Amino acid sequence: MRPILLNPGPVSLSEGVRQAVAQMDLCHREPEFFELQDEVIQGLVDIYQCDPAQWTAVLVGGSGTSAMEAMIASLVPDTANVLVLENGVYGERLSRIANIYGIRHQALEAAWGDKIDLKALADLLSSGEFSHVLAVHHETTTGRLNPVDDIASLCTELGVLLLLDAVSSFAAESIPFEQESLQAIAATANKCLHGIPGLAIVLCRRELLQQDIEPRSLSLHLPGWAEQQAKQSTPFTPPVNALLGLAQALKELNKQGGWEARRSRYRNLAGQVAETCQKLGVKQWLPAEVSSCVLRSYHLPDGMTYNELHDGLKQQGFIIYAGQGDLAAQLFRISTMGEISDYDMARLVQALQTVIAG
Ligand SMILES: Cc1ncc(COP(=O)(O)O)c(C=O)c1O
DSSP states (O other): OOOEEOSSSSOOOOHHHHHHHTSOOOOTTSHHHHHHHHHHHHHHHHTTTOOTTTEEEEEEESOHHHHHHHHHHHHSOTTOOEEEEESSHHHHHHHHHHHHTTOOEEEEEOOTTSOOOHHHHHHHHHTTOOSEEEEESEETTTTEEOOHHHHHHHHHHTTOEEEEEOTTTTTTSOOOTTSTTEEEEEEETTSTTOOOTTEEEEEEEGGGGGSOOOOSOSTTOHHHHHHHHHTTOOSSOOOHHHHHHHHHHHHHHHHTTHHHHHHHHHHHHHHHHHHHHHHTTOOBSSOGGGBOSSEEEEEOOTTOOHHHHHHHHHHTTEEOEEOOGGGGGTEEEEEOOSSOOHHHHHHHHHHHIIIIIO
16 A cells, blocks of 8 residues: 655645646647646636736645745845845754855744744844845744734835745645735745645746846746746756646646645644644644644654664654754654545544554
């Protein structure tokens, strides 16, 4: 039996997506590919009913980090002064990327898992010094869902542009696209969208692609990709099979009721895991109210190492995820993204009981 992936991407695939990925050999310079590319772009813009006159999706070969990097390198001008919100690995990664590209920036830091201080954010933005905010929506390090509505409202009020890492939330959590401040989000095919790895996505306002920014990278320069994609072309070889899979995954998302239905499903599954863990005396690392629907983190069971827990569950057909950095010794993470059936969930509950309670 295939293992069920409870790590935060790549996810367990539906049978439909698995077949779509390998359905045909397709040359990326043929009209069939360009139809597929148009379908995927349109499908991504439609998930949150963004106005296609204002928004487009740019597809780039790469991982979630490529989406973050492409967004920052090609959409933040040299004149910018950026405030980066950090409360985990991915917030820190945003700063690292800004650093690599020589973009002026400052961080508003919180400890991993702690909340972003909105009062401090308001004070910093009120100074008028910052042109852009870079933030992570769902900080996968701990499962904390950062308050993107409050952040976007503050940015709109104070005339600051917001670029969001939504790599582990796009298609499953609410994103305030109606806020003027929100200019672009980074995403990937292989998380809440239920596709395969290899496709980085930046959904952005068309206007932003018109800025006169000197390319800082050849292969991650979004205006170059967008220009070619708009003309039914592509600058470089795209991950063709990832697009085949994503087209099918988008159809399945729509059929299942869109992002809100996906959020309900994830919440339900996460709730079942949390309930089982609670019965087994395993404490959540963050309260459910501040956790995303996608992933929750838990203290390691008393007297058990992560490897013991991981290996026990792997033997039963489930792959869980370790904590990052210093958190590795304290917690484990369970994501409920991907194609997880009620039967899989019933088996997982059994497996947790067997491995933790013996
Ligand atoms: C919020 C967030 N941003 C960025 C990334 C980086 O994605 P990748 O590992 O595909 O480069 C991840 C990966 O888990 C993530 O959760």
